[in-house]
Amino acid sequence: MSLSAHSAPHATRPGTAVVSRLACTLVQPLLSRVVRRIADRHPSLFARLGPHQTTDFLIDPVELPFALHLRPDPQALVFRAVPRDAAPRGGAVIRGRFMLLLELIDSEEDGDAAFFSRDLEVSGDTEAVVRLRNALDDIDGSIAEETAAMFGPPGRAILARLRRAYDAHPKESTAR
Amino acid sequence: MSLAELICPAGTPAALRTAVDAGADAVYCGFQDATNARNFPGLNFTPEELAASVAYAHDKGAKVLLALNTYPPAGKVDLWRQAADTGARLGVDAFIVADMGVADYIARTHPGIRLHLSVQAAASSPEAIRYYCENFGVRRVVLPRILTIPEIRQIRREIPCEIETFIFGNHGLMVEGRCSLTNYLTGQSTNMDGVCSPASDVAYARHEDGSMSSQLAGFTIDCFGPAEKAGYPTICKGRYTAPHRPEGYYAFEEPVSLNLSRLLPELIEAGVHAFKIEGRQRSKSYVRGVVTAFRRAVDDIRAGRPANMADLVALTEGQKQTQGAFETKKWR
Ligand code: SF4
Numbered sequence: 001m002s003l004s005a006h007s008a009p010h011a012t013r014p015g016t017a018v019v020s021r022l023a024c025t026l027v028q029p030l031l032s033r034v035v036r037r038i039a040d041r042h043p044s045l046f047a048r049l050g051p052h053q054t055t056d057f058l059i060d061p062v063e064l065p066f067a068l069h070l071r072p073d074p075q076a077l078v079f080r081a082v083p084r085d086a087a088p089r090g091g092a093v094i095r096g097r098f099m100l101l102l103e104l105i106d107s108e109e110d111g112d113a114a115f116f117s118r119d120l121e122v123s124g125d126t127e128a129v130v131r132l133r134n135a136l137d138d139i140d141g142s143i144a145e146e147t148a149a150m151f152g153p154p155g156r157a158i159l160a161r162l163r164r165a166y167d168a169h170p171k172e173s174t175a176r
Numbered sequence: 177m178s179l180a181e182l183i184c185p186a187g188t189p190a191a192l193r194t195a196v197d198a199g200a201d202a203v204y205c206g207f208q209d210a211t212n213a214r215n216f217p218g219l220n221f222t223p224e225e226l227a228a229s230v231a232y233a234h235d236k237g238a239k240v241l242l243a244l245n246t247y248p249p250a251g252k253v254d255l256w257r258q259a260a261d262t263g264a265r266l267g268v269d270a271f272i273v274a275d276m277g278v279a280d281y282i283a284r285t286h287p288g289i290r291l292h293l294s295v296q297a298a299a300s301s302p303e304a305i306r307y308y309c310e311n312f313g314v315r316r317v318v319l320p321r322i323l324t325i326p327e328i329r330q331i332r333r334e335i336p337c338e339i340e341t342f343i344f345g346n347h348g349l350m351v352e353g354r355c356s357l358t359n360y361l362t363g364q365s366t367n368m369d370g371v372c373s374p375a376s377d378v379a380y381a382r383h384e385d386g387s388m389s390s391q392l393a394g395f396t397i398d399c400f401g402p403a404e405k406a407g408y409p410t411i412c413k414g415r416y417t418a419p420h421r422p423e424g425y426y427a428f429e430e431p432v433s434l435n436l437s438r439l440l441p442e443l444i445e446a447g448v449h450a451f452k453i454e455g456r457q458r459s460k461s462y463v464r465g466v467v468t469a470f471r472r473a474v475d476d477i478r479a480g481r482p483a484n485m486a487d488l489v490a491l492t493e494g495q496k497q498t499q500g501a502f503e504t505k506k507w508r
Contacts, residue, residue, distance in 0.1 A: 048188075048218040107190075107460040113491045116406050116431075121382060127217050127375040134218030137459050138188035 017083060020065045024081035031068070034147050035079035039072075041146070046074045048135035052128040056091030060084070061098035072132070092128040095121040099166035104133075106142045180440075180474050181450040183241065183340060184467045187219040187457055192229045192240075194460045199471030202239035204272060205229070205456065206370075211259040212243040213296060214456040215370030227266045239269035243456075244282075245294035246370045247275045257281055264289055272318070273297075274367075279312040292316040292340070296367065298354055302334035309337050316340055318452060321347065321434065322501045329446040338449035343436040344466055345454025346493060347429070347500060348372065348412050357411040361393040378409045399424075407431020407494045431494030436502055437470070437485045441477055443502075462491055 039045070046053055049072055059068040067087050071078035082088075094101070100119055103109040111133050114120035122129050136143075148155035184200035186192035195203045206212025208220040221229065230240045242263040248256045256278045260271060264286040271289060273279045274296035282291060295318040299305045308314040316338040319328065332339055348355070358372045359365045366372040379391045386402030390409040397414035400406045407413045412428045434454070436443065443451070451474070453466050469486040476483045489495055 050218065052217075104459075110459045110462040110465075110491055112408075112458055112493075113462070116493055116495055117490070118388070118400070118404070118406055121380075121388070123380050123382060126378040126380065130216060130375040131218035133459070134188065134216070138190045140190055140193075 020083040023065045027081045031079050031081060035077055038143060039077055042139050045135045049131050052131045055128040056088045058087050058093045060095040061101055064098055092124040094129060099162055102144050105136050106144050107137050179449055180444050182470055182474060183450050183452040185453055185456040189225045189229050191460050191463050193232055194463045195467050196233050196236050196238045198464050198467035200238055200467055202241050203233060204241040204243050206243040207259050210246055210370045211256050213245050213370050216457050217375055223262050230267050241270045241272055242268040243272045244278055245272050245274045245296045247367045249368050253277055283312045290315045294318055295320055302331050305335045324505060325442050325446050325502055332447035340450040340452050341448050342434055342454055343451040345433055347432055347434040348410055361395060373410045405495045432496040432498045433492035434500055435497035436499055437473060439502055440473060
């Protein structure tokens with residue numbers, strides 16, 4: 001599935017490469033913590049992923065200066081920020097606005113509906129995307145809130161602010 | 177007045193709990209294999225998950241219906257029989273079946289458990305429905321989506337079982353259960369393998385101009401313009417060129433979902449016993465939204481109030497909805 005996510009990838013803009021690499025370096029420690037925590041708390045996720053535990057997923061929040069590379073292998077979990085021009089080829093690509101992706105992970109939004117409306121774009125290995133979607137959908141509770149809670153009151157405040165911005169302008173980028 | 181039970185979909189245990197909490201009277205689900213018509217990757221229940229889910233539903237007064245609604249290939253019935261035995265052991269409230277051999281096995285082996293006839297059986301005449309009732313003890317028929325409300329009312333008078341109709345969701349109705357289009361392209365059978373347009377055969381590509389094409393087994397079946405709403409990658413909803421229509425057109429049907437929210441009072445009056453919501457492949461978000469909306473509407477109607485129905489168009493395929501044949505036979 002390919003997403004018409006209303007924004008051109010940042011990597012095509014002048015000066016983006018430097019910003020992107022810097023941002024990746026800054027967020028990487030947080031991402032490692034977040035993914036480890038999610039994997040520990042929701043081990044049932046991996047069974048639904050089946051053979052796609054070793055697939056490379058590129059999660060591309062269109063308004064952020066980097067994409068996210070996920071390989072949900074319980075033996076060697078990878079979740080890292082990557083500049084778009086250095087993203088892994090192959091595997092599956094999921095593209096959309098950051099808050100839409102977050103709402104999809106938490107099943108606050110319906111993935112098929114976001115696909116029908118063209119807010120969500122998927123390409124590459126469709127079966128891998130379907131498995132990841134179904135695995136995440138079987139999780140109770142909010143991964144976004146669990147993640148925010150890891151960073152205490154500042155984390156929750158940032159999430160609340162992002163949600164307000166998204167609710168006010170659901171079709172626009174929220175984190176430029 | 178009929179009971180107007182709300183029959184809701186669940187592709188995962190979390191979706192089942194969501195449906196029950198949102199007011200489902202019954203939830204239908206399936207195992208992780210070809211015994212049901214939503215055999216999608218990463219979807220459905222293990223026996224352990226079903227056991228916990230049945231306990232959850234029963235605890236809250238809801239029923240669990242197990243879909244065994246595909247057709248075993250000739251001589252390969254063991255998987256279906258084992259699934260029926262497992263379901264019976266776990267305490268499901270009914271089996272939804274399409275194949276006569278599966279129906280016969282359950283009727284003889286688990287006579288205490290209700291049998292519902294799946295839409296996949298495509299039984300649309302009183303004669304056909306009575307045949308299943310008389311020979312296998314079927315207690316409820318899920319009607320194909322090709323009948324008008326007057327026709328449903330007439331059938332109700334001539335059959336000895338309850339009627340269930342779809343009221344919302346995906347609308348692929350190529351003579352329910354008899355569609356071979358996917359099989360033609362992918363070699364996988366909707367009715368025997370339990371999957372239409374298997375995800376492993378689906379590919380999407382975004383083009384420079386912002387348009388997006390969808391392919392099944394290497395064949396392009398649609399191309400959506402940059403601002404156009406999209407649909408499922410099923411052949412029945414594909415847009416094709418032909419010598420007389422070089423611009424491309426929906427040869428079978430358009431991407432659109434069924435929504436009968438405005439017809440609920442008439443359906444109840446016609447004697448429909450249960451309303452089915454399609455969408456085991458959809459998310460908890462869909463289940464929560466659709467079940468909550470129809471719960472409220474059915475409760476309003478039963479209390480004699482005008483139904484207060486939420487707008488569900490954002491959840492429909494192609495963001496379009498229809499009342500299909502329920503409204504008029506002119507609908508193709
Ligand atoms: S192609 Fe359409 S009608 Fe045929 S099985 Fe698939 S969804 Fe149903």
